[in-house]
Amino acid sequence: MADGSADAAPPKLSLPVGFGVSRISQACLACRRKKVKCDGQSPCHNCSSRCLTCEYPKTSDNASSSRQYASSLEERCQQLDQFCGRLESLSIELTESILEIKHLRHAPPDLGLAVDDELQQAAHALQSLPTVYSGSIPTMNELSIEVNATPDAGHELISEHAPDNISDTNNDQDISDESIDDGDFGLSKDNGEIKGMPSKFGSLVTDSYGKLRYLGGATNNVLVEAVKGLSPGSFTSIYNSSPGSSNLGQASFNHTENAPPEFEIPLFVRGQKWQELPYLPRAEDVPRPPKYVADLLVNLYFDQLHYTFPVLYKPHFMSCYRQMSPSPSGSNDNVDAKFLSVFFAVCACASTLIPLDGKSTSFPGLDYYQKSLILYYASTGEASVERVQCVALLAMCAGGWNTLTQSWTFAGQAVRAAQDLGMHLSSLTAVSTEPSDLIKQQLSRRIWWSVYCLDRVTSICLGRPMAADDSDCHCDLPLDKKDEELEVYFQNAEPSVESPTMTTSSPMTGFVAFIQLCHIGGKIQKLHSPSRIRELQDAKKARKFLRSVVSLQRALDRWLAGLPDDVRFSANATERGPNLTMCVIMFIVHAGSLLNLYRSLSGSAAQATLGSHGDEAMSHCVSAARSCINAAELVRELVPPSHHLAFCVHYLTLSGLILIPEHPREKAHADVEKCIRFLKGLESTCSGASKGRAIIEHLLKDSSALNLDGSLADLLNDPNTSWNQLPGSELFSYSSFSPDFLNL
Incomplete structure (x- = not known):
């Protein structure tokens, strides 16, 4: 039996500690003496169950030695092949990193390829090299940890600074999409x-x-x-x-x-x-x-x-x-x-x-x-x-x-x-x-x-869906350089050391700031989609909605506070150019964004759910409307005919309409008259200005008539009102009426 078992086929090989192999002749010394079947393991089942020492003396048989050597060589070759495969992939990554580092020595810093990042990636790759390949699939939790650990893997695909977490007050996906963290606008100059x-x-x-x-x-x-x-x-x-x-x-x-x-x-x-x-x-x-x-x-x-x-x-x-x-x-x-x-x-x-x-x-x-x-x-x-x-x-x-x-x-x-x-x-x-x-x-x-x-x-002006979704895009912001400076900037071996002429104001400054504002405006537009507005009837979702509104309000405030001096309007500014034009456009769009943000919260349907927040939203709308009218003074002179001018005229008209029913009427109507005057000045360049002015003038007249009707109703409802206080009482000679007559 010992001889027969010595010629038996070897089992499937494994890799025990110490790089050992299974026995070629399966029977150990104890099993041979008892003439029982041995499973060929170390120790075998019979010896381990009886607490015996499982001994297997090496054989000097030439055939057995050859089989053992061939099996050992095959195992070593397989392990070497796996190691070479891992080493090859690592060498490719290191080669690419070295080539990129060489390019960076002569490249401008705006390429954003940090040498430290490349070295850290290579170090992590070396440390993560496993000893034995594991085919296990990572869990969803592990994947989420990897995504969160990657700075650029958030759903904010463009960021002004290093992206932070999205507002933690909005846990639902349908609300958190419109939340912007306090630390950035969701845009990147990196x-x-x-x-x-x-x-x-x-x-x-x-x-x-x-x-x-x-x-x-x-x-x-x-x-x-x-x-x-x-x-x-x-x-x-x-x-x-x-x-x-x-x-x-x-x-x-x-x-x-x-x-x-x-x-x-x-x-x-x-x-x-x-x-x-x-x-x-x-x-x-x-x-x-x-x-x-x-x-x-x-x-x-x-x-x-x-x-x-x-x-x-x-x-x-x-x-x-x-x-x-x-x-x-x-x-x-x-x-x-x-x-x-x-x-x-x-x-x-x-x-x-x-x-x-x-x-x-x-x-x-x-x-x-x-x-x-x-x-x-x-x-x-x-x-x-x-x-x-x-x-x-x-x-x-x-x-x-x-x-x-x-x-x-x-x-x-x-x-x-x-x-x-x-x-x-x-x-x-x-x-x-x-x-x-x-x-x-x-x-x-x-x-x-x-x-x-x-x-x-x-899309914001028409209230229609937008074609570009932020979650589908990851494009860096353009450089703040005018056309004539770009070639000189990139040909400079050390672009960070710029001449004094390169550090002056750039006409691209206003456009870069406008991108950030449009990004926030798009989130406001998406927040006020019909499906979201219907959810305001739910108190829980309404509270989450309000938190998103507050987050977007903070984003607009940060954008306004972080504007470069070149695109800030100043009464002492005498130089007119693209930045001043973009300044006027941006302030109109900023006011329009505030109107979009709060107008849906000031309606009667929303006030039933939001309570006092509806009154606060209306005050924000009135303030934004006045800001829009004040900023529109330079639209005729600075904003050329384009989609920007159409937006300015549209929201200037909306601002006048919002202020018509406001109290006190004297102050509100003064701003409305100013709005009408600005619209009249724009009629030669935008056909929509004349139509908007006609609507506001007609409603302003109706508002005065409604104000008179409201005063008459108040007098009739007052039991202490005398006949002589009523308008037109001098046309009649009646001296008094019964109380029931006035209560009709």
Whole structure:
């Protein structure tokens, strides 16, 4: 039996302490003597149950020694293979960290890639290297701890400072979304990337035109990783110039490989493109304005509109504009249709700045608007930065015509076009130290935040849903530098040591502050959705709702207190420019945000649940309305026709309507008269001003009549009222009436 058991097949190998192996000949010495079956363990079952010493003398049999050596060698090879796999992944991470550290030695600090963070990540990776792989799945609690430990993993996807926890007073998801922590506005000037997490946010994949488009979602990431594995090197996440762009051209996400990859995303078929629309004219057939007219319109745009809506990079636009021939002579076969659509949109926006002669019945710049729209529709199916710029400028132009519904529609298209290119995620762009790439990155951020604010302003003004959801976006704020300074800033080896000319006021300061205000305004708009307002009938949810209102009020107060001096209005300020224009716009939007925040709490239905909070909310509305009217004094002189002007006129009208029924009437009506005067001054630039003024004047007259009727009712209800006190009593000769007559 001992010999038979010596030739038995070895069991499944394990890894006991000391790197031992199971016995080749299974029977121990005690089992051999008793001639019983031995299980081959150390100790075996028989010896352990009888408290005997389980002895197994090593055999000198050549066959047994060979089998034992082969088994031991196999186990060591398996363990070495596992260790090499872990070591390979660690070496890749260390190599990437070392390369990024080398880039940082010559890169500007605004890239946000901290050397200490990289070293800490490498140290953590070394410490976390396990001895034996464990296939256990982490629990949900462990995952939540990891998410909370990551600074950038909160639902606030953009933060001004290091993001803190969201307001702890709002535990429900439907309320906490609108809460902003006391320490930040939910926005970030930190230009760093989220290291190790871009793949979780999405990827840029090649479309049928050979360009890169955004594809997100955890499930789609499985598909993207599979395609990357089958065709390595076929996908990149860098900005490349579009075919019609110069070296500093508008960023376009193009495929950098000349040869098509063997495997592609099934959502796109390479080479399958949209056919040209046969009834639309070609770009070279669209007539352009004379050179002197085009120069006037372009200069007007960049002088008055550009920094309130910075979707363009002026040096590149002017370079392309100078290369464009002044008139289509019939031989212009190389016309850049994408740039031409942006050019006509610029002309349409600038045409609203030219004073009207009073005889025209159409919108100013309508001809340029139509040409730009034709070229925009001609590029159906493509994805490019020029399409985003074009539709965004058309939205601003429509807002200047007081056609806010059309502006809101175009704003939604601009948001979708920007998301199609992945502009809403900073993590999709590769790290580069080239000045041209950094400028394109800044342009992408400017474009995204411009369409974001456009969507917020039009949606808040109309009370409609917003196209951009904060939880879907993670884009860093643009630098506070004007166009002419960006290239010099990035070419400087040490940007932190700036010359005195670089530290002066920047026309981008007001726009960056406006982004923060629009972010808060969007949360207020979402808080007052119809589903949330219906919940005010529940006392518990009403209390949570009030806590969210208080949190948003604090956010508005902090935003106002933290405004830079360049965008603070001062009576002594003599220099007028983009920052003063943005100052007026922001104060109107700030007052409008307060009206949105408190107006729904001051209605009769809300007062039944909120009690005294309804009266307090009404006082906030009155104060915000007066602030809006006082800030509107400079709207006519400073705010150009755009969606900003339409918003200012709309909330100026609302402010007058809110003040009409207020007491004391003398003070309230004085502010209403001021509102009427400001609206009358804006009638030449905004058609909505005349309609708003007519409504306020009519209601003001009705309010005076209602005031007289209310006084008469009070007299009739007073039992001590005499006939001579009643209006019109002198027309009758009756000296007295019975008490019952007055009680009718």
